[in-house]
Amino acid sequence: MNKPHSLYIGLMSGTSLDGIDAVLAKIGPNGETNAQAAVSTPFSLELRKALIELQTSSPNELHREKQAGNALAIAYADAVSQLLKKANLQPSDIAAIGAHGQTIRHQPHLGDMAYTHQTLNPALLAEKTGVDVIADFRSRDLAAGGHGAPLVPAFHAQQFTSSENLAILNIGGIANLTLLPKDGPVTGFDCGPGNMLMDAWIEKHQGNSYDENGAWALQGKVNEALLQLMLSDSFFSKAPPKSTGRDDFHLAWLQEKIGNSNHHAEDVQATLLHLTAHAALEALARHAPQTQKLIICGGGARNSALMNLLQVKAQYFFKKPIEITTSDSAGIDPQLVEGLAFAWLAWAHKEKRPANLPAVTGAKGPRILGACYPA
């Protein structure tokens, strides 16, 4: 007899550091995943500041990291409580929570000494919610020689099917691609900065946390020399498997590229918008020139200027028409895809199914991901 559907919660707080996406998912016996309800809660200014300050080494880091892990568990528990209330459910209705935590370091290039760290106190989250918590999804893949990222391509492969050569582009703080050729293996990799540098630049110059619909970028002019200088970063030409994060792309990286040049701030923003679109499409054209359809998810799917630019640049990179849509067209809110993926990863852990894709992360083999903190 088929096992019935179960309810899982996915909790994602990504590299944009904008807050928490909590998604309730109904997951079937073969991992078929459907969103039932969602809440998004912004970080408090205090927690956001604490998490940002942990991205660079600074005094008494260990204490502050543990404090941030507790504060994040409390904020996650609050998001779960709001979600349960919204869906009219009890903790006992939920099979498990998949909690990503907050990446504050990602160092996959150190051989046996490689590590990635997602801050979170999962024990406290289990205690506060009364639900089993699965966390620390990346470290087992790293231990097996992989990057521990990106993990979502396996979920994309399960969720987005097509009779065409399909690719998924997630544009979060960092951008990553999943390649789903109709007759070939699934691959994927991080392709560069998504919204992160644009967010950092507008925050510095205008005090806004993001450039809504790229309106400020559209007031500027692309600086081709600066764009080429940024694109000369060795990350872009590296062959997959590859992953990146705030360790590589940050405001200091941008300042170094700008040097002593006197650019108008809005021209830099326009150039960053082009950097995100160019890096993603250049990588897509190089690794999957046969792509027929591109689905965009992540917060960047809501940036109309970025969506328009992707359409325009796709003509240049592919020289043939490519259908570009957001994941809304497949019935999934672009900003919930990663949250849903972490619900699915919790399901895979409970079912003892390996969930990494060695072809994506570079791990020696398939591994069961995550560690369980029973309620």
Ligand SMILES: Nc1ncnc2c1ncn2[C@@H]1O[C@H](COP(=O)(O)OP(=O)(O)OP(=O)(O)O)[C@@H](O)[C@H]1O
């Ligand atoms: N209307 C909009 N216009 C422009 N940008 C937007 C809009 N809506 C969302 N964004 C961008 O999306 C970002 C949030 O995206 P998302 O939630 O996918 O990131 P994340 O999950 O933190 O990142 P990652 O995938 O790297 O872990 C915001 O910081 C903002 O830059």
Ligand SMILES: CC(=O)N[C@H]1[C@@H]2OC[C@@H](O2)[C@@H](O)[C@@H]1O[C@H](C)C(=O)O
């Ligand atoms: C180390 C880390 O947190 N990486 C994130 C980040 O955000 C996007 C991209 O870089 C991706 O590699 C990953 O997140 C998604 C959820 C993933 O693992 O697929």
